[in-house]
Amino acid sequence: MSTLNVLLAGFGGQGILFGGKTLAYSGLLDGKELSWLPSYGPEMRGGTCNCSVVISDDPIGSPLVTQPDVLVAMNRPSLEKFVDAVVPGGMILVDSSMVDIKVERTDVKVFYIDATKIADENNMKSCAIIILLGKMFKEIEFLNENVVEAAVKKVIPAKKAAMIDLNLKAIEIGMNA
């Protein structure tokens, strides 16, 4: 695989764009080409929110992901909206704390992770997306796992340094989920 198309989707406030940024920086630090494209506008204020991330060995054409290799679905409307867009053989990561339905397709790999609940139990509110990303890093074997830690440190601003350890722990939980 020379290109990885990821679509992260959920409600505004779930850290969708932050998760996408962490993924994007991982690609950057791994020496790959990448693009990050958010949905923007009224949907950012409490409505649905999504973020396209493309990581590739080649220069990136369209940054808009319409046929994701990986879909990260943080709520039910997002799963319902994008489930059929995932390429056959692709992967779907579902936050099962937020989504009460199952994927009916049999041609994709699906992981259900109780991410929001696990995050709450570990006092790492808003890290659910990072738990799901941890699982993704473990499963896709596209990016060097070691870059994730450096990416987290890049994305979190210095004045919020206390959040770094929480996010690193969230990645570890995700990788072992």
Add this chain to the structure above:
Amino acid sequence: MAEKVLMKGNEALAEAAIQCGCRHYFGYPITPQTEVAAYMSKRLPKEGGCFLQAESEVAAINMVLGATSAGVRAMTSSSSPGISLKSEGVSYIGGSDLPALIINVQRGGPGLGGIQPSQSDYWQATKALGHGDFQLFVLAPSTIQEMVDFVPLAYEVGEKYRVPAMILSDGMLGQMMEPVEFPEKKETAVADKSWATNGHQNKRKKNIVNSLYIQPEELENLIKERYERYAKIKEEEQRAEEFMCEDAEIIIVAFGASSRVSRSAVMQARAEGIKAGLIRPITLWPFPDKTIEKHVDHTKQFLCVEMNMGQMIDDVKLVVSGRKPVSFFGRTGGVIPTPAEVLAEIRAIAGKEN
């Protein structure tokens, strides 16, 4: 080499302007361009510059007119409806023979339209951004790196020929992030600004910046002199990128965001054995007719892909002049075409089943 950083197009563009000496920014917020103004408001005061959120777009462009008259590098940015409001001031800047940098991060129109990416201001930017006989130097970036690299180019060309310059971006390029590298600080050639109204201190004749000429002959002569400069720009400043065009039987012509989508489609078509290529105009005015002309004889057909109902296609047809078919595919209203849609068009032209 400088480190690559991840930045939104809007922010990268603003930083590039600061790095090449822009210290005067006047604007008014509008989606999807607001990050330019927000970035300037944070950074410019620290650089000893002036960030000013004007009471309207009309005021902002007239502040640019005033600042650039005094010889400084000034800039404004907006999105489509806001650019329409600025058009009077842009015409005055053009009519006063002043350089200035104007950014349009396009969204869907007409009217208030929508807030999603669009390229439907091509006609406005290249034909008539305001009344009267005048042109802007118009650059169309397709990557965040180009959002950075085109800022100094826009200033340098604008100052060399004393014409306003526009960077015609769109909501996709403004909002997306890509790795970007800022060039090492280099001394840019200081343009002759002996026309600037920056205080004569009784040492020279006073300068006057003006666009009002009551005598028709005087105005005509001035416009003719301006059009000699335009002719020089057309001769010397055309820019375009050619991608897989040498043996291409179908050549897509696309700029900015839609050129990225088209490039993906060209690569997919090549993988299927269809000889497709891409010409990407970098300067929209002057339109790169020399590059199009190079390929008219050997290719079989041109396909314009735009995020509008078909605007740049007029300029392509003018060059091709009926020698080869020129067709069009576009999405509008804020919809970004997919590579699959463009590939389907290529296949249809090549006579292949979809």
